[in-house]
Amino acid sequence: MTMKDLAELRAWKPYEITADTSGSAPGSLPEFLASHDNFNAFLTEKKAIVFRGFSVAEDSLDPVLDQLLPNRLAYVHGNSPRTKVGSNVYTSTEYPQEFTISMHNELSYGHRWPSRLVFYCATAPATGGATTVVDGELWLASLEPEVREAFAGGVRYNQNLHDGIGLGKSWQDTFETDDRAAVEAFLKEAEAEWSWQPDGALRITQIRRSTLVHPESGTEVWFNQSDQWHPASLGDETAAELAQILPAEELPQSVTFADGTPIPDAYVLQVRDRGLENAVDVNWAQGDLLVIDNVAVGHGRGAFTGDRRILVAMTD
Structure with missing residues (x-):
């Protein structure tokens, strides 16, 4: 990538589609969507779309989701804490509000x-709390050639899901079944490879790609969660404390290169930081919606104060 190419990607x-500019009245988003049957192609082109000013109330959200997400999926095998609040509708990641959530593509560690x-x-939060989005093509291009080459062979994700008591999520919560x-x-x-442990825990290993070619645009994008699964992303102090409690193979989640060799801390920190550096804030007002192409775009969250309630749903 040349500097010009990166500059173009960073633009x-x-x-944004607002009720005013679309000629629609507040509350009329279902009608607007019904009159635009090319939304899939439009989303592929734009990668992420924000709807503002349509004043969608939570109790009228289902009809909108039915149009935007024809086949709503359950959050099965998800690794972040969240609460199911409706028909395959969930709270966004319930992570302490004073922390930033780094960029990632939802379930990029999965088979699907x-x-x-x-x-x-x-x-809407009192301050902060933007949902951050990053162009996956830009994220990949922003990495140093040495890092891109090191990840070319893919990554190995390791999970230890307890049986009800322990660090992280239980396997029952993760798969929404007992x-x-x-x-x-x-x-x-x-x-995936898996084994049940004597204490009832479940150990899972999966080998996945580190990049993906978008099925419609043909663009190659960064598509893995190595930085979120790597202890280095926790900070030196937290990682050291975890290492005293558990050996590496028993951490709730960890990651290596596909052949099992360790990923250098500096590599995953570069991945995390380049994603954050190139992210764009989507600031919230009550009733706003954000639709993203989960392959083309990664997402995260800024720190915030006050109450913040963002709901999320997804489709295949």
């Missing part, structure tokens, strides 16, 4: 991932 931002996410603002056979069927289809 990208989500496309959603093609599209919708975020809805039920309660049926071991159902979990094993899911993991078999996902081409």
Whole structure:
């Protein structure tokens, strides 16, 4: 990538549609969507779209989601804490509000991932709390050649899901079932390796790609969560404390290169930081919606004060 290419990529931002500019009245988003049957192609072109000023109330959200997400998916095998609040509608990641959530593509560590996410603002924060988005093509291009080359062979994700008591999520919460056979069927289809531990915990290993070619645009994008799964992203102090409690192979989640060799701390920190440096803020007002192409665009969250209630749903 030349500097000009990077500059062009950095000029990208989500496309905004407001009730005023669309000629629509507040509350009329379902009608607006019904009259635009080329939305899929439009989203592929724009990568992320924000709807503002349509005053969508939480109790009228379902009809909008039905149009934007024809096949709403459950958050199965998700690794972040969240609460199910409706028909495959969830709270966004319930992570302490004083911390930033780094950039990632939803379920990029899985065998399958959603093609599209919708975020809805039920309660806007007092300050901060933007949902941040980053162009995956820019994220990949911003990495040093040495890092891109090192990740070319893919990554290996390792999970330890407890049986109800322990660090991180339980396997029951992760898969939304207490049926071991159902979990094993899911993991078999996902081409993962797994083993049940004597204490009832579940250990999972998956080898995945580090980049992905968008199925419609043909663009190669950064598409893995190595930085979020790597202890270095926790900070030196937290990582050291975890290392005293658990050996590396028993951490709730960890990551290596696909062949099992360690990923240098500096590499995952560069990945994390370049994603954050190139992110664009989507600031919230009550009733706003953000739709993103989950392959083309990564997302995260800024720190905030006050109450913040963002709901999220996804489709295949």
